[in-house]
Structures are given as structure tokens and as C-alpha cells.
Amino acid sequence: MSDDIILETRKLTKEFKGFVAVNQVDLKVKRGHIHALIGPNGAGKTTCFNLLTHFITPTSGQIVFNGKDITGEAPAHIARRGIIRSFQISAVFPHLTVLENVRVALQRKLGTSFHFWKPERSLHTLNERALELLRQVDLESYADNTTVELSYGRKRALEIATTLAMEPELMLLDEPTQGMGLEDVDRIRSLIKKVSANRTILMVEHNMSVVASIADTITVLQRGATLAEGPYAEVSKNPAVIEAYMGSASVELKGAH
Structure with missing residues (x-):
């Protein structure tokens, strides 16, 4: 694991009684970056967050933080290592x-x-x-x-x-702008950008204009698996991503440029 990768998941998987909520996700979060996890409802984003903080236990796969395997560690130990999820x-x-x-x-x-x-x-x-x-x-x-x-x-x-x-060395923000009006969204967007100066942020976010304006890298999940990854300009033009959002957030995807 290179020094510029702070968090990595390797084939991270979670099954609930035969239903695969997270399916062999390989995630690499770069140190000092804002990394957004997006996807349609039911894509596995929140389950992924819960696995990273060990609120739920992976069925298989690995979670590596600063080069150390933390897959089996308790939530309190993970927090002490510097991974803090906002609602915790x-x-x-x-x-x-x-x-x-x-x-x-x-x-x-x-x-x-x-x-x-x-x-x-x-x-x-x-x-x-x-x-x-x-x-x-x-x-x-x-x-x-x-x-x-x-x-x-x-x-x-x-x-x-x-x-x-x-x-926190790594801040996990779960839907930071959910339920907000435009003025509050802009305030929180600016705030996340400001506090990211000396730390790494991994966020789940539905608001595509927020994601487009502050995320360095975006991972798109669909049905628990990685559909696409890269900067917004690249991901938003991906035909598979546009199709995945059809009927729910496709308008947002186009409108966030």
C-alpha cells in the first residue's frame, strides 16, 4: 500500500441472509483528498460506511488503514486510530x-x-x-x-x-447536506472544503452539485458493486453511470456541471 493511500478496501463484501449488500468493493482513498461515494438508493453506500467503522462485520474482504489491517478491530479502536464518522x-x-x-x-x-x-x-x-x-x-x-x-x-x-x-485523520461524512435548503447546502459545502485542508474526507452524498464542486475522486456504487471511479468530469459522462441514475438522479448528474 503506497504512502499516498490512507484507506483501502480489498474485495470488501457483506451478505445479509443471501442478499449481497456490498460486493467485492475495492476502494482506494488518497491522503488529503475528498473522496465521494455515490450511487442510487440501495446501492450499498451506507452499508459500506458501516463496514469501515465496524458497526457491522464484513462477510469477507479486508480494510486497511495507514498500511494496517483493521478489518477485525472494534469501533472504539478504529476511532482511536483516527477514523471518525460524523454521527458517532x-x-x-x-x-x-x-x-x-x-x-x-x-x-x-x-x-x-x-x-x-x-x-x-x-x-x-x-x-x-x-x-x-x-x-x-x-x-x-x-x-x-x-x-x-x-x-x-x-x-x-x-x-x-x-x-x-x-x-480525525480520516473524516467519514454521511449525507452532510441531506434535507437542507440552498443557503445551508452552500454553507456546508464551503465548510467541508475548508476543513479538508489538513485531513482526508470520505463522504456519502446525494447532492451532485456538492460532489461535482468539492470531490477529488468519486466512486459510484450500484447494487453493492463498484460501477465507476474517477474525477467528476469523467464519471458523469460514463454511460453506465447515466443509465444507473435514470429516473432518479440523472437530471442532477447533468445539471451539476
Whole structure:
């Protein structure tokens, strides 16, 4: 495995009682790149994500991260290696402030999340780092707001801040712009581009305009198998990809240029 490949899957397969959800997928994610996993509904994208974080166990195949086989490792070990999936730690607490949410994530990184008996003032040492993370996602001015008051798009930005608090080497983002209006989509798109500066991002995303504008490499899945891979300009012209999206996202594919 070359140094520029941070994550590789080799013939990764998952069967559920005879149904093959992920079928011999060979994925190579380059270090420092944004890599998008796309495909029609039921293509196996989320199952693939669940395999990478060991939320489910592969039927066969290998997952290699930084040259080490992590196929059989527990989710906590995989997270400690630096593979962090957004929802793992970023289901935000609605009645805590925005700052407190990031501070909880920082505590998890420090391993002090269950030290409830410590006085609250001992947590203030984390405030500076928490504010720095909020600055990165343009939420510093909302630090004292209760999270429930935030718009949906800003809640997703907060999720990215709590993910960053875990210092991921590889960030897995599952549908980061799902359910958003145009303004929020643009905000999150810019944010992903910004936070990708010093890390690698693997994302599942339905919005083709987002994928077209920020992904370096795209892997298209269909019925659990790799249909195509490459930059957007190449993949979007692939006849097999256009056919796979017919009736669902073919318009998006054409309209995202």
C-alpha cells in the first residue's frame, strides 16, 4: 500500500441472509483528498460506511488503514486510530449551549467524559480549544446559544465541529447536506472544503452539485458493486453511470456541471 493511500478496501463484501449488500468493493482513498461515494438508493453506500467503522462485520474482504489491517478491530479502536464518522460523536445535545457541545467532544478525546464529579470550572481549560473549533465552522458568535435554537444547517456545522474535536485523520461524512435548503447546502459545502485542508474526507452524498464542486475522486456504487471511479468530469459522462441514475438522479448528474 503506497504512502499516498490512507484507506483501502480489498474485495470488501457483506451478505445479509443471501442478499449481497456490498460486493467485492475495492476502494482506494488518497491522503488529503475528498473522496465521494455515490450511487442510487440501495446501492450499498451506507452499508459500506458501516463496514469501515465496524458497526457491522464484513462477510469477507479486508480494510486497511495507514498500511494496517483493521478489518477485525472494534469501533472504539478504529476511532482511536483516527477514523471518525460524523454521527458517532456528533449527535448534538439540544439543551446544551453550542460551546458545551464541543467541550463534551473534547472531553471524549481526553478520556474524561465520565468525570461528572469534577467541578465545572475544570472544564473551562477546554473553552479556548472549543472556541477555536467553532471559529473554524463559523459558529463562534453562537457559542452561548442553546443548540436547539440553531438552524438545521448550523446544527450540521456544529456536528462537524464536534467531529473535528476528535482530531480525525480520516473524516467519514454521511449525507452532510441531506434535507437542507440552498443557503445551508452552500454553507456546508464551503465548510467541508475548508476543513479538508489538513485531513482526508470520505463522504456519502446525494447532492451532485456538492460532489461535482468539492470531490477529488468519486466512486459510484450500484447494487453493492463498484460501477465507476474517477474525477467528476469523467464519471458523469460514463454511460453506465447515466443509465444507473435514470429516473432518479440523472437530471442532477447533468445539471451539476
